[in-house]
Amino acid sequence: MRPTFSFTAAPLNIRILLGLVCALHFLLAAALGLSVDEAHYALYAAHPDWSYFDHPPLVGWAQWPLVALDAPAWVLRLVPELLWLGTALLVYRLAERLQATGSAVAAHGAGFWAVLALSLAPLLHVLGIGLLPDTLLVFFMVLLMGLTLDVMDANAAQRPLPWLQLGLALGLAGLSKYTAILVVPGVAVCLLRAHGWRVLGHGWLWLAVALALVLVLPVAYWNHANHWISFTYQAKHGAGGGWQAGQVLQFLVVQVLAFGPLLLWGLVHTRRDAAGPDRALLLFFAVPFAVLAVLSGGGTSLPHWTAPAWAAMAPFAGIALARAWAQGRRRLVVLVAVAQGLVCATLLGLMFTGGYPAVTTTAGQGNSAAPSNPFADLHGWREAGERALALAAQRGVHSVAVQNWTLASRLGWYARPLPVYVLEDRFDQFDLWAGDLPVGGDTLLVDWSQLGYAVPTGAHGFAGCTLLDTQDVQRLGRVIASFRFYACHNWSGQPQPRLEGAK
DSSP: OOOOOSTTTSOHHHHHHHHHHHHHHHHHHHHSOOOHHHHHHHHHHHSOOSOOSSSOSHHHHTTHHHHHTTOOHHHHTHHHHHHHHHHHHHHHHHHHHHOTTOOHHHHHHHHHHHHHHHHTOHHHHHHHHSOOHHHHHHHHHHHHHHHHHHHTSTTGGGSHHHHHHHHHHHHHHHTTOGGGGGGHHHHHHHHHHHHOGGGGGOHHHHHHHHHHHHHTHHHHHHHHHTTTHHHHHHHHHHHOSSOOHHHHHHHHHHHHHHHOHHHHHHHHTHHHHOOGGGGGGGHHHHHHHHHHHHHHTTTOOOGGGGHHHHHHHHHHHHHHHHHHHHTTOHHHHHHHHHHHHHHHHHHHHHHHHTSTTTOOOOSOOSOSSSOSOGGGGGSSHHHHHHHHHHHHHHHTOOOEEESSGGGHHHHHHHTTTSOEEEOSSOOOHHHHHTOOOOTTOOEEEEEEGGGOBOOOBSTTSEEEEEEEEEEEEEETTEEEEEEEEEEEEEEOSOOOOOBTTOO
């Protein structure tokens, strides 16, 4: 009999664990400003469309009702929190189903360890606080594993509902992120392993495929209307630069740090713990992870892109950890869990404090291509947006400008409804929303000390810029960054942004 899927039906230890994690997420969600990616995808919801330059539309659609109601940031963050909670419950349920022994006690043990491994993965907390396309795909990855397992059953395969659910989930995954295509091989191999090639003659299979394709039609329609720019961008982005084995090794080390040894435990012990047709479900981890690891050799894979794959590994990690616990390796399991918990606490603590006490060069000198304090990125942008709105009104200008695209999304969100111009020679979503600053135009230029640029004047900038205000960002009594606001006039239309201190 299939385990019940609900929070209240879960054992007490699961409910306590999930309650504590959700409470922690909620506190951080209320204390932190939107990250660069969060604000970018919130702007998707503020500009509803069939799709977008760099990602499919579901991450914007999911927030649209709340954004339309002008909900505050902490309310927007309830969406990723509910997705994280749903993912954890799906992982618990799947671990129980995959438990090789069939014992109810052992199954609950596997479910607990699977949820604990998920809860102690440092990077997954970031996805649980802020809504990214990966947050959605993590949820749909685990959901698709369960639905695929359903359809692998001969009796369930004779009914239309399991197939329709599978097609619906595949389509929604495709609306979440382009890398959802890497889920398809896992689904296909599982179905072939369970039913053989005769499954290709099954009418319900093709109905599920048709449903998935219909659901992703908005992405194709938008790209057709916009000269296929998303696909062109993703192809170039995925190609990266020259491939280097050292970059793959660096990627793998970062993966262990970002997701933790508890999930890795499932990967190491999976040959012993996975049996029967369920073993094919490991492809939900193996295919995406292998592809992204190879791409990392060209410098194009970011650490959080593998989050759906690691979520797929969580049920197997739960089984392996439960078995290790039952076999008496408790001291080692506890040691690894405590160490991983300390890493999570450190990461979340640094986010809350703005880097204190680990990051000492806090204010930023603007002389490098990356912030000297990455945790400063989560503080001060709401106040900067409010100040930009006030100064723009005082000076009679009707836009905001920045010199790097990573600075645009927070100002675009917090300084709404002012359009944001990105003064660099690249094409991105902001060009679709605002276009280029007109030649001869005036604007309010905003600079951030953690990624500070020289004031752009002369042949490749404005005829002149006047410093209007400087606003410090303080956290725990320390200045961790500052914003500078300039009134700039008569734009040349020839951008060449130059970092402060660069030669």
